[in-house]
Amino acid sequence: MAPKTKDGDVVLAFSGKWVTWAHTFTAYAAFISALIVGVSLHYHKIVKNEHYGYPQEWFPSVSATIGDRYPERSFFMFFIAITSGPRFALVGLWYLLTKRPGQQLSKYVAIVGIFRTITCGGWTYVTSTDDHDWHDIFMISYLVATLPWTLGCLALSPPNPTTIKYRKIFGGAFFGTIVPLVYFFIQHKVHKVAGAYTTYAFFEWSLVLLDVAFDAVTMLDFDSFEVVIKDVTGASKGQPKRDSGIEMHKDKPVVQVLNQSFLWTDAIDAVAEVYHGFVFWSMLTSLGLCVWYFPLWNMGISGYEILVMVTVTPFLLSNRSLRRFVVNNLRLVHLLSLSGLVAYKFELPEFRLFAVGLGVALSCLAWTATWSTSAFQPNQLETKVTAWTLGLILHSVVKFAWQTSNPIWPIVHASNGGYNGTGLILAVLAVLRTTRNGTKGSASPVERSQQGSSVLAAFGIGGLFFGLHSLLSDSSTMILWV
Incomplete structure (x- = not known):
């Protein structure tokens, strides 16, 4: 007995073919x-x-085409990745079409189909250049699994003379091709015959x-299927399902972030915000970097190292x-902190170091004050902290792109x-933009219950x-982790 389905609006429906x-x-596009x-x-x-080249050999093999050179290898991998979705869906639909009560063959064939798909990904993304042994293991496993897949599909094929005929033709031709394939491979590998x-x-x-044509026959079988996607909660119409554990207040929808309209501002x-963090x-x-110049030049402690404590x-x-x-003067402090960027104008290393030290000191001061003013506005605080963190990620990406350097150092x-x-x-x-609204928070603490030690929180x-x-x-540090 088929399981009961929920009522709902049909969002999408298409034929299984x-x-x-x-x-x-x-699949064909990949190759x-x-x-x-x-x-x-x-x-x-x-x-x-390894034995001959052009003109004795004038047509490339599959392995040489898809695994040896860029960008053809990337084209193949790109389309094979897209093929994986329809491939898993094809195996699933075939199982649904052929399963019968008390019959285990359909489950076995479905498992083999999934295994073939996974091994296909193995020999696709582990090329013979990367690891010849594993590439061959995946390839041989794929070819071995093709036999039970082909025979299983023939045994489970619906009583349609057309599909059965095409499956026999393509399946027989596939296995019949293996014989001359092996013969000419031996001629090439062992006897070294030109051409x-x-x-x-x-x-x-x-x-x-x-191989692809054999599975393409299923389009005649899947024509009897219709894939239907239903919205049983009304989410596609902006009506999220009500949760009994969450109170829905009037004019206060639970889902707000994804329903916001896009604004260029x-x-x-x-x-x-992100660039400011960067x-x-x-x-x-x-x-x-600026501090390191002095002990390197003086071959000893110079005293300038104390500036690392400006944080x-x-x-x-x-x-x-x-x-x-x-x-009350966040914009001014943030602007003054940009002395760390103006430092490139100074020729003397001492002046450059002092400018950078002043910039870092004021920047740490300004950012901490910014978070302090937003402490009791969670949304604003989250935005500031997230942008600051994304600035760190952008910094690492830029260093990677500039070969461990930074274009604004x-x-x-x-x-x-x-x-x-x-x-x-x-x-x-960026500073003018992010500080244009002035201080929205509070400069003095708001009374609230004590929730722990502020000193321990500061250490954390x-x-x-x-x-x-x-x-x-440092992007080079992260590379060593991979």
Whole structure:
């Protein structure tokens, strides 16, 4: 007895044959696109083997086409990745079509079909160049699993003379092609006959075409299926399902974030916030570079190393008067902190170091005050912290792109990839944008119940900050983890 289905609005409905069409098209596209690109760009290289090249060998094998060269290998992998979805759906629909009460063969064939799909991914993404043994293991497993898949599909095929005929033709031709395939491979590998590998390549390509064609027959069977997607909760109409554990107040929908309309002003704000965070991390990481110059030059402790302690300036906010001044002048403090970017203008290393140190000190002070003013506005605080963290990610990505350098560090300039002037202008615009609304929070603490030690919380935040700086600010460090 078929299971009961829930009532709901039909969002999408299509014939099951389109699953087969999608599988057939993407599978053929993977091989044909790789062949066209390979012949166009690397013809003489992909027809060459360990014994002969052009003109003795003039047609590439499947393995040489899809696994040896860029970009044909990427074309093949791209389309095979797309093929995986329709492939799993095809195996699932075939199981639903052929399952019978008390019969286990359909389950066995479905398991074999899934196994073939996984092993196909194995020999696709583990090329013979990467690991020859595992590539062969996946390939042989795929070919071995083809036999029970083919025979199982023939045994379970619905009583349709047309589909049975085509399956016998394609299946028989597939296994019949293996005999000359092996023969010409031996001629090439053992007897080293010129041109044998080209003939072998034609039979190899025939196997690919026949393998996909065998599964393409299912489009005649799946024509009796209709894939229906229903919305049983009304979510597609903006009516989320009511949860008994969540009270739905009038004019206060639970789902708000994804229902918001897109605004360019919000997008600009987001970019400005992230870039502002990127500037902070760029200045912070440049401080160590500027400090390192002096012990390296003096071959010993120079005294300038003390400037690495400027990051403790948020401690000054414990003074009520200073905190009030910083909070009421956040834009000014953020702008003054950009002295860390202006430092590239100074020729003397000492002046450059002092400018960067001042910038980092003021930036730490300003960012802490910014979070403090947003402490009792969770949405605003989350936005600020998220943008600051994304700035760290952007910093690491930029360092990776600039070969472990940063285009706005004060030690770089135009001749070695620096964009100091552009970075400074964008930083000024980002600060003006992110601080245009002034202080929305509170400069003084709001009365609330004591929830723990503020000193321990400060140590926790400091430890987190240290971890982010020491472990995630250098892309070369992260590469060693992979």
